[in-house]
Amino acid sequence: xxxxxxxxxxxxxxxxxxxxxxxxxxxxxxxxxxxxxxxxxxxxxxxxxxxxxxxxxxxxxxxxxxxxxxxxxxxxxxxxxxxxxxxxxxxxxxxxxxxxxxxxxxxxxxxxxxxxxxxxxxxxxxxxxxxxxxxxxxxxxxxxxxxxxxxxxxxxxxxxxxxxxxxxxxxxxxxxxxxxxxxxxxxxxxxxxxxxxxxxxxxxxxxxxxxxxxxxxxxxxxxxxxxxxxxxxxxxxxxx
Amino acid sequence: xxxxxxxxxxxxxxxxxxxxxxxxxxxxxxxxxxxxxxxxxxxxxxxxxxxxxxxxxxxxxxxxxxxxxxxxxxxxxxxxxxxxxxxxxxxxxxxxxxxxxxxxxxxxxxxxxxxxxxxxxxxxxxxxxxxxxxxxxxxxxxxxxxxxxxxxxxxxxxxxxxxxxxxxxxxxxxxxxxxxxxxxxxxxxxxxxxxxxxxxxxxxxxxxxxxxxxxxxxxxxxxxxxxxxxxxxxxxxxxxxxxxxxxxxxxxxxxxxxxxxxxxxxxxxxxxxxxxxxxxxxxxxxxxxxxxxxxxxxxxxxxxxxxxxxxxxxxxxxxxxxxxxxxxxxxxxxxxxxxxxxx
Ligand SMILES: Nc1ncnc2c1ncn2[C@@H]1O[C@H](COP(=O)(O)OP(=O)(O)OP(=O)(O)O)[C@@H](O)[C@H]1O
Ligand SMILES: [Mg+2]
Numbered sequence: 001x002x003x004x005x006x007x008x009x010x011x012x013x014x015x016x017x018x019x020x021x022x023x024x025x026x027x028x029x030x031x032x033x034x035x036x037x038x039x040x041x042x043x044x045x046x047x048x049x050x051x052x053x054x055x056x057x058x059x060x061x062x063x064x065x066x067x068x069x070x071x072x073x074x075x076x077x078x079x080x081x082x083x084x085x086x087x088x089x090x091x092x093x094x095x096x097x098x099x100x101x102x103x104x105x106x107x108x109x110x111x112x113x114x115x116x117x118x119x120x121x122x123x124x125x126x127x128x129x130x131x132x133x134x135x136x137x138x139x140x141x142x143x144x145x146x147x148x149x150x151x152x153x154x155x156x157x158x159x160x161x162x163x164x165x166x167x168x169x170x171x172x173x174x175x176x177x178x179x180x181x182x183x184x185x186x187x188x189x190x191x192x193x194x195x196x197x198x199x200x201x202x203x204x205x206x207x208x209x210x211x212x213x214x215x216x217x218x219x220x221x222x223x224x225x226x227x228x229x230x231x232x233x234x235x236x237x238x239x240x
Numbered sequence: 241x242x243x244x245x246x247x248x249x250x251x252x253x254x255x256x257x258x259x260x261x262x263x264x265x266x267x268x269x270x271x272x273x274x275x276x277x278x279x280x281x282x283x284x285x286x287x288x289x290x291x292x293x294x295x296x297x298x299x300x301x302x303x304x305x306x307x308x309x310x311x312x313x314x315x316x317x318x319x320x321x322x323x324x325x326x327x328x329x330x331x332x333x334x335x336x337x338x339x340x341x342x343x344x345x346x347x348x349x350x351x352x353x354x355x356x357x358x359x360x361x362x363x364x365x366x367x368x369x370x371x372x373x374x375x376x377x378x379x380x381x382x383x384x385x386x387x388x389x390x391x392x393x394x395x396x397x398x399x400x401x402x403x404x405x406x407x408x409x410x411x412x413x414x415x416x417x418x419x420x421x422x423x424x425x426x427x428x429x430x431x432x433x434x435x436x437x438x439x440x441x442x443x444x445x446x447x448x449x450x451x452x453x454x455x456x457x458x459x460x461x462x463x464x465x466x467x468x469x470x471x472x473x474x475x476x477x478x479x480x481x482x483x484x485x486x487x488x489x490x491x492x493x494x495x496x497x498x499x500x501x502x503x504x505x506x507x508x509x510x511x512x513x514x515x516x517x518x519x520x521x522x523x524x525x526x527x528x529x530x531x532x533x534x535x536x537x538x539x540x541x542x543x544x545x546x547x548x549x550x551x552x553x554x555x556x557x558x559x560x561x562x563x564x565x566x567x568x569x570x571x572x573x574x575x576x577x578x579x580x581x582x583x
Binding site (some may be wrong): 018052055073074075078079084086090091092093094095099100102106148186222 | 462477
C-alpha cells in the first residue's frame with residue numbers, strides 16, 4: 001500500500017497544565033475513511049485540533065504526505081489541504097451562508113459545479129443561501145460546516161462528530177453526503193459516537209483511551225466483535 | 241457570483257418582535273433626539289445641541305472604531321489607543337502651522353488642501369506608530385489581559401511624554417482655517433460649519449467601513465475573525481496579518497479623530513486622547529465588542545446625551561454617560577449589538 005496521507009508519531013499535547021495526549025501514534029490511509037473512536041473525554045477532539053494546529057503538539061511528529069507539519073501555523077496546514085469540521089461547527093453566525101462558503105473557498109470563487117453538488121447534497125443551503133447562518137437550525141449548521149470543508153478539494157478531511165445531536169432523518173442526509181465524498185476517493189479522519197454511522201462509513205478504526213491509542217484495525221473486525229466494542233468503548237451495536 | 245434561491249426562504253423569516261429587537265438600538269437615536277426636544281423646550285437650542293451632539297458622536301466613533309475591532313479580533317485591551325489620538329492631533333496641527341499661509345488665506349481650496357494634508361500626515365504618522373506599537377508593546381502580551389492593561393498604559397505614558405519632549409509641555413492653541421469658521425443660520429439656530437463638516441466626514445467613514453466590511457473578502461475575514469478567529473485560521477487565512485492591518489488602520493483613524501477633535505476644541509494637549517478614552521470605552525462597551533454598527537450608534541448616543549445634559553445640568557454630563565452605559569448593560573449585558581462570543 002502507498003504511503004499514508006497522515007501519520008501521527010508520538011504526539012503529546014498539553015492543555016494548560018493537563019497532559020491530554022500522551023504519545024498518540026496512528027496512520028490514516030489515503031482514500032479511506034478512518035474512524036477515531038473512544039469514550040467521552042479520551043482526547044479525540046484534542047487529537048483533531050492538534051493535527052489542525054489549534055493546540056500545539058509539545059512533542060511528536062505529524063506527517064502530512066510524509067512532511068512534518070507539527071510546528072506549522074494553522075493557516076499553513078489549511079493551505080496544504082487539510083479541511084476541518086470542528087466539534088462546535090465553527091459557523092460564522094453573523095455572516096450569510098453564502099459568505100461562509102466564500103470564505104471556505106480560499107483559492108478562488110466557489111466553482112459552479114461544486115456548488116450545485118453541495119446544494120444537491122444539502123438542500124437547505126440553497127434555500128437559506130442569503131440568510132444569516134446564525135438563524136439556521138442545528139442540523140443545517142452542521143451541513144454548512146461540512147459543506148465548507150467540501151468547498152474545495154482537500155487532501156485530508158478532519159471531521160468531528162458530524163451527527164451530534166441530529167434527528168435521524170438528518171443523520172441519513174449527512175451519511176449520504178459523506179458517502180459521496182468517500183466515493184470520490186477522499187481521505188477522511190472522522191470522530192463519530194454513533195456506532196451505526198461509524199460502521200456505515202468507516203474503513204479503518206483507531207480507538208483511543210485516556211490520551212493514547214489502544215487499538216487499531218479494520219471496521220469489519222470491530223463490527224464483528226461486540227465484546228471488543230464494549231471493552232474499548234463501553235458501547236455495543238445493540239445499544240446504539 | 242451566485243444564483244438566487246429557487247424559492248423564498250420562509251423558515252428564517254423573522255417575526256415582528258424579532259425585527260423590533262434587532263432594530264431597537266437604531267431606534268434609540270430618534271428616541272433620544274425626541275426626548276431632548278421635549279426636555280430642552282426651545283427648538284433653536286435643541287437643534288444646535290443636536291448638531292453638536294452628532295458631530296461629537298461622529299468624532300468619538302472615528303476614534304473608537306479601530307479599538308472595537310482590535311478588541312473583537314484579538315481580544316486585546318489597548319489603553320495606548322488614546323496616545324494615537326493625541327499624536328494625530330499634534331502631527332496634524334504641526335502641519336497646519338507649517339501651512340499657515342494656506343490656512344490663513346481666504347481661499348476655500350487652499351484651506352481644504354491644508355486640512356487634508358494635515359489629516360493625511362496625521363494618519364500616516366499614527367498608522368506607523370500603531371504598527372510599531374503592535375510589534376513592540378502588544379505582541380508579547382497576547383492572551384493576558386492584566387499584562388495588556390499594564391503594558392499599554394505604560395506605552396500611553398511613554399508616548400505622552402514623547403509629545404512633551406517634541407512639542408513642549410504647554411497646551412497649543414490653534415485657529416480653524418477661514419473656511420471652517422463661522423456658522424450658518426437655520427431658522428433661529430446657529431449651526432457651526434465645522435460641526436456639520438464633522439458629521440459629514442463621520443458618516444462617510446462609517447459608510448466606507450461598512451462597505452469594506454460587507455463587500456470585500458478582507459472585510460469578510462475581519463467580521464468572521466471577530467466571531468471565531470480559530471475557524472478563520474483553520475480555513476487558511478493568516479489572522480495575525482489581518483489583525484496587524486486592522487490595528488494600523490485603527491491607529492490611523494484615531495489620528496484622524498485627533499485632528500478633527502483638535503479643530504473642534506481649537507486647543508491640544510498631550511493628555512487629550514487619554515481624557516477621551518473614558519467616552520471611547522463607554523462607546524465600545526455599549527455598542528458591543530467588535531461591532532462597528534454598535535460603536536456608531538453608541539457614539540451618537542453618547543455625543544447627544546453629553547450635549548443635552550451639559551446644556552441642562554452641566555455638572556452631570558459625564559455621569560449621564562456612565563448612567564447610559566449602566567442602563568444599556570442592564571438591558572443587554574453584551575452591549576447593543578455584540579458580535580464577539582462571550583469568552
Ligand atoms: N480547553 C480545555 N481546557 C482544559 N481541558 C480541556 C480542554 N479541552 C479539553 N480538555 C480536556 O481534555 C480531555 C480530552 O478532551 P477531548 O475534547 O479531546 O475529548 P473527546 O474524546 O473529544 O470527548 P467527547 O467524546 O466528549 O467529545 C478531557 O479530559 C477534557 O476535559
Ligand atoms: Mg470531542
